[in-house]
Amino acid sequence: MGERWLIPTLSFLCVVALFAACLLGSTAMPFERVLAAILGGADPADRLVIWTIRLPRALAAWLTGAALGISGAALQGLLRNPLAEPGVLGVSASASLTATFALYFGLVTLNPWILPLAAIMGAMIATALLSLAASRTQSVVTLILIGVGLSSFSGALMSLLMNLAPNPFSQADMINWMLGTVANRSFAEILLVLPFIAAGTVCLLVNGRGLSALTLGEDAAAGVGLNLKRQRLWTVLGAGLATGASVALAGAIGFVGIVAPHVIRPLVKHDPARSLIPSALLAGLILVVADIFVRLLPSTNELKLGVVAALIGAPAFVWIAIRRRATDG
C-alpha cells in the first residue's frame, strides 16, 4: 500500500487546502457561503471575494509550489543531488533578474507575454549553465557554488536596478520579485503563465524515466540506453519553463523545491521519476498552507510568502546537507 495512495491523498489534501484558503481570511466566510460562491450562486459580494481575491491567490500559490516542486525533483534527479533546487541553484534569482529587467525597461507594457518569457529565459540560461557544469564535474559542491554565484550576481544586479529605480513604486515592485508573493494575483495573470508551467511539466514527465536511469551515474545510465544529451536538454527546458513561469507569477520563492521532494523520496522508493508528481502536489500544498498562514498573521505589513518559505525551508536545507555529510562521507 502506501505508494498507490500517495497521489490521491495529496490531491485530496490540495483540494481541501484550496477550499480552506477560500474560507479563511481577514474575515472568515462560512462554509456554505464559500461553496455557494464557488458554484456561482450566493451573493455577488461573496462571489467577488472568492473569485477575484481568495481563489486566484490560492491557485497562484498552488501553481507556484507545484512548478517549483516538480522542477526541484527533476533537477535533483538530473544532478543526482538532494540539494539541487531552483532557488538554491540560482535559477529563480536569474529568472527574477530578467523579469525585473523587462519591467524596469518597460518592455512589459509592449506585450504582457514578455514578462513570463523574460523570466523563463533567465531560468533557462541558469539551468543550462548548471547542467553544463554538472556534465563536467561530479562535485556537488561545485554546483552549489555556481548556484550561489548566480544568486549573488543576480541579487547584485537587482540591487543596482533598485538603486536606480525612478520611484518608490517600482522599488516596492522589485522587492516583491525578490521576496516572492502571491498577493493580489488575478486569473488573468495565472492564465498568462499556465501554458508555460503546463509545457514544462509535460517536458519533465515525458522524460521522467531517464531520471531513474541517472541514479546509476551518467556513464552507467548511458550504458543502460539513456540518451544523456536529450535527457539534459529536456530536463533543463522543462525546469526552466516551469520555474521561470512560476517566478513570473510569484517572484522568487526558495526551498519549496527542496523540502517537498525530500519528504516524498522515501515514499516512492527513492525513484526520481516517481517523485515528480507527488513532489509537485506536496509543494503546491505547502505554499497554499503557508499563504493561508501569511494572510492570517496579524501584522501591519503582510509577511511575504517567500520569506515564510525560506524561514521553514532554509533550516530544512541545512539539516539535509548535514545529514548527507554524515551518511556519504
Place this chain on the structure above:
Amino acid sequence: MAELVAKRLTVFRGESLLVDAASFTLAPGELVVLLGPNGAGKTTLIRAALGLLQVRSGSAKLNGTNTRQLSPSERARQIAYLPQVRQLAWPNQVKDVVSLGRFSHGAVLGKLTGRDAAAVERVLAACDLKPLAHRKADTLSGGELARVHCARAFATEAPLLIADEPTAALDPWHQFRNLDLIESFVREGGGALLVLHDFELAARYATRLLWMKDGRIVADGSPAKTLTAERLSEVYRIAAHEESGRVVQEGAL
C-alpha cells in the same frame, strides 16, 4: 549473432593519445579479459568501442553498424555495459536497480510489464538476490552491490556484456562468485569482455586475453599462449618466472 568488431580505434583527449589504433573483436561464446596497467587506456578503449566517445579514427561496428550511429537503446539492447562501480545517487531498492537493466526495453520502474518483470525475477533468482530484493542498495556490502550490478547487466538479456573491473575491491569469494555468474552467461551463449587486474583469475576464466599498454593492444590470444613471464615484465613491469606451467610473480621491476 551479435558481434562487436573494433578496428584501429584511435582516441585523443586534447593533444594526448589515449588509444592508439587498437583492434579487437567480441563474439558470443567468448570470455575475453582485457589486461593492462593503470592508465593503459582500457576504459577509454571500451567506451570508444561502445560509441560513448568520439574517436579520431578507426571504427567499432556492432553487427556491421557503427556504434556511433546506433541509438543508445539499440546499442544497450545488444551490449550490456557495466562501468566501474560508483555509488548510487539514491538508496534505491535492489529490485529497482536490477530493473534498470530493462531500461532499453522501455521499462518504467515500479510498473514493470510481463517480459521485463519476468527477466528481472529470473535474474534475481539466478544471482541469489531474492532475499535482498527489497533491501536498500546503501545497506549492501561492496560484494553484494557488485552482484546487483551484474544482475542488472544480465537483466538486459543482451547477447554481449562489457564490464569494467567487475571484481574491483571484492573479497576472493565474491570475485569467484561474480566471475562464475559471468562464465555461465557465456556458457549460455553470451559473449563477455572484462577488465581485470588479477592474472590468475584471468587465466582461469578467460578464453582469450587482450593485453594493452600505452594505448596499444600488444597481444591477443589464449591465456596459455599470451600469459608469459616475459609479457608481464613488458606490460606490467613485473618480474616473474614460470614454474610447472604457471606464472609466478616476484615483484615490481
